[in-house]
Amino acid sequence: xxxxxxxxxxxxxxxxxxxxxxxxxxxxxxxxxxxxxxxxxxxxxxxxxxxxxxxxxxxxxxxxxxxxxxxxxxxxxxxxxxxxxxxxxxxxxxxxxxxxxxxxxxxxxxxxxxxxxxxxxxxxxxxxxxxxxxxxxxxxxxxxxxxxxxxxxxxxxxxxxxxxxxxxxxxxxxxxxxxxxxxxxxxxxxxxxxxxxxxxxxxxxxxxxxxxxxxxxxxxxxxxxxxxxxxxxxxxxxxxxxxxxxxxxxxxxxxxxxxxxxxxxxxxxxxxxxxxxxxxxxxxxxxxxxxxxxxxxxxxxxxxxxxxxxxxxxxxxxxxxxxxxxxxxxxxxxxxxxxxxxxxxxxxxxxxxxxxxxxxxxxxxxxxxxxxxxxxxxxxxxxxxxxxxxxxxxxxxxxxxxxxxxxxxxxxxxxxxxxxxxxxxxxxxxxxxxxxxxxxxxxxxxxxxxxxxxxxx
Ligand code: UDX
Numbered sequence: 001x002x003x004x005x006x007x008x009x010x011x012x013x014x015x016x017x018x019x020x021x022x023x024x025x026x027x028x029x030x031x032x033x034x035x036x037x038x039x040x041x042x043x044x045x046x047x048x049x050x051x052x053x054x055x056x057x058x059x060x061x062x063x064x065x066x067x068x069x070x071x072x073x074x075x076x077x078x079x080x081x082x083x084x085x086x087x088x089x090x091x092x093x094x095x096x097x098x099x100x101x102x103x104x105x106x107x108x109x110x111x112x113x114x115x116x117x118x119x120x121x122x123x124x125x126x127x128x129x130x131x132x133x134x135x136x137x138x139x140x141x142x143x144x145x146x147x148x149x150x151x152x153x154x155x156x157x158x159x160x161x162x163x164x165x166x167x168x169x170x171x172x173x174x175x176x177x178x179x180x181x182x183x184x185x186x187x188x189x190x191x192x193x194x195x196x197x198x199x200x201x202x203x204x205x206x207x208x209x210x211x212x213x214x215x216x217x218x219x220x221x222x223x224x225x226x227x228x229x230x231x232x233x234x235x236x237x238x239x240x241x242x243x244x245x246x247x248x249x250x251x252x253x254x255x256x257x258x259x260x261x262x263x264x265x266x267x268x269x270x271x272x273x274x275x276x277x278x279x280x281x282x283x284x285x286x287x288x289x290x291x292x293x294x295x296x297x298x299x300x301x302x303x304x305x306x307x308x309x310x311x312x313x314x315x316x317x318x319x320x321x322x323x324x325x326x327x328x329x330x331x332x333x334x335x336x337x338x339x340x341x342x343x344x345x346x347x348x349x350x351x352x353x354x355x356x357x358x359x360x361x362x363x364x365x366x367x368x369x370x371x372x373x374x375x376x377x378x379x380x381x382x383x384x385x386x387x388x389x390x391x392x393x394x395x396x397x398x399x400x401x402x403x404x405x406x407x408x409x410x411x412x413x414x415x416x417x418x419x420x421x422x423x424x425x426x427x428x429x430x431x432x433x434x435x436x437x438x439x440x441x442x443x444x445x446x447x448x449x450x451x452x453x454x455x456x457x
Contacts, residue, residue, distance in 0.1 A: 040159035086272035101131035145177035150206035156327030171202025224254035224447035234447020259324030301342030313347030321401025
């Protein structure tokens, strides 16, 4: 919405939320306090805030004034009830739709921006239709058009993804509404990149795009294990297969498993949807993408324990990176959570570092595992931003996020501060093995077949 306001100065954009603390943070004079860390975002907020971009808790007023309402609330995986563990919880979508029904006036275009299971637009439409019917004879006659326009941005590159998207998707039946939204996007996006579909295709495309991307990662991560076992190198394999234009070069970096708020949730949704329609084989097929992802996280934790003589009890392990990827402070579903928890359960003393994630966030994530496991936590953890303090006397460094500052570290000199024998586990392939030559360090890297390399660098 901030990018939309930036590109369309004559459109007034008001962001509303029931969370007053969050709205206050968006309005904070100190732009360092914005609730989201995203490169380039501060500048856009600075340019537009209180001009045509507003943040407010006055939900009724904003809806009443609006010609177009974007529903962009979260749709987390349900924790209980029917479909628990798979289906999306649509309570926020539903309550937003009810608020739109209650407070709108005249004709309102409602755009479903949240990622939702297929046919959610129908739920929104049903709620709004009731309100249309009830208002028919009143002074405030209400009408609605519902569109689906899922968001494809990735965190960390959000501003560029919004300014130069590969495509924008608009799903709907009402041509006038479709044109109105299309015209807004056409202000900065070439018209051939704006795709029109029916509502259900639009909703399903978002789930499918994320499932395909995640599937690619599980595929390359599965092959990373085979590389390690055979002596092949994952980046050589990735380069070789990526050179085939039908496969393509992007999204082939093997890692500790994918995280983020979308992939797992959307696949679970797809799995649930397929089951619901009786497509059990299709459902099992997509679920395997998650099985491989969980396996990748577990196998990394367990190989760390195994390499450290089968025990990490009371050993200091430096964890580099807690966000689910670089350039974001988001930790949702980060592979660091499950790897850290596994190491803690094995008695490790973790020293965690991350340039953007705050310790209270880590605290929340590490204790979000089911309560049974929490009581089993045997190790301990602490946090520092100072990398030298982080590695001092550590038995191992585990790189989990590819922050630029880690790529620039002098790991040879860090190895001198560590307890011997010292290990580096590089799950993001950010260290060149040549840079460690002569350091005496033991080195494990994702997808690196060790058969061709020395055991100690
Ligand atoms: C994803 C989709 O990319 C985006 O289109 C959708 O709208 C939301 O979900 P996001 O979760 O923000 O975006 O990040 P993404 O860049 O896709 O990364 C997801 C995870 O995959 C991260 O943990 C990342 O580290 C990992 N990843 C990504 C890899 O391990 N290797 C890669 O080559 C790319």
